[in-house]
Amino acid sequence: MPRRPTLQDLATAAGVGVATVDRVVNGRANVSKRSIARVLEAARQIGYPLPDHASHKGLAGQPKLTLGFVLHKPSQAFYQQFATEITTACDTQSKAIITPQIQFSPSQAPDDFAKAIRSAATHSRAVAATAINHPTMIRLVEELSDQSVPIFSLLNDFAGRAGTGYFGLDNMKVGRLAGWMMATQLQRPCRVAVMVGGARWHGQGLRETGFRTALREHGPQITITDTSVNLETRQVTYEATLDLLQRHGDLAGIYVAGGGMEGAIAALRETRPPGKVALIVNELTEDSRAALADGYLTMVIATPLRALCTTLVATMTKVELDDRAAIQRPAPFEPQIYLPDSV
Secondary structure: OOOOOOHHHHHHHHOOOHHHHHHHHOOOOOOOHHHHHHHHHHHHHHOOOOOOOHHHOOOOOOOEEEEEEEEEOOOOHHHHHHHHHHHHHHHHOOOOEEEEEEEEEOOOOHHHHHHHHHHHHOOOOOEEEOOOOOHHHHHHHHHHHHOOOOEEEEOOOOOHHHOOEEEOEOHHHHHHHHHHHHHHHHOOOEEEEEEEOOOOOHHHHHHHHHHHHHHHHHOOOEEEOOOEEOOOOHHHHHHHHHHHHHHOOOEEEEEEOOOOHHHHHHHHHHHOOOOOOEEEEEOOOHHHHHHHHHOOOOEEEEOOHHHHHHHHHHHHHHHHHOOOOOOOOOOOEOOEEEOHHHO
């Protein structure tokens, strides 16, 4: 008589832990659809009898998809949170069992972004990515489009007309919000600065334009310094902030339009009392939340990552399941505003 498979046999066949198998077998919560599907398939292969729990219904027949995602700055809290929300959206998508393939570009060089996107496209017929604006990216998107691989731009519309859709904020609006708040907060002749990651991030350029436009309208008495480039890194932002504070005794505000805000927060904590310099940044993380609570931040303008990722994954799933699906380009998402009293 053949030996009856054990829970350990099932766990080994499924490539998951025994605790996960136990939760699936007993219909407990806190198990991803992907893990349930792997256990179901392994049980079928080795002949392990599973009870017909509600958590298993319909999963065995659902299509299995792999979706490709490319982000950058893996050490930054925002992009770690982004990856988590992508995974959650894939786990909770009702139309399919989705495995997200999340890669991080090793740098902000166009060739590195292109290599990561091309790699993602080998695993999935739909890819979503953050990337800079560069002719290399346009050529790549056009090439993949010819191969029926739609590319979705995240946060920065690097693909333009060659892409399938942009998932992010209205960056001009974001900059105007920052400019209006800065003018409202200061209301006196003074000097403010704006930082961007670099010229290749067109979304940040739009934020800078919106910021300057709003200040001209609402705070004409405020002088804006030349734009600082911080490469979206903490250290460069830290050094640039210290330099600005040293060179401009009347510096009363800073807007960090892209990444690297942690450096500006650290520099102000070291050199100025809370509220002395109005600092506006993007994205709510542990650092920005703490700075809001301590009075070092005036406002945070955040991307609604959960809503963005849910809509993104639903759109990509539709593309994967139906080649002829009509893709409706989403409207820009509404930014989330956080003030010191919000946290």
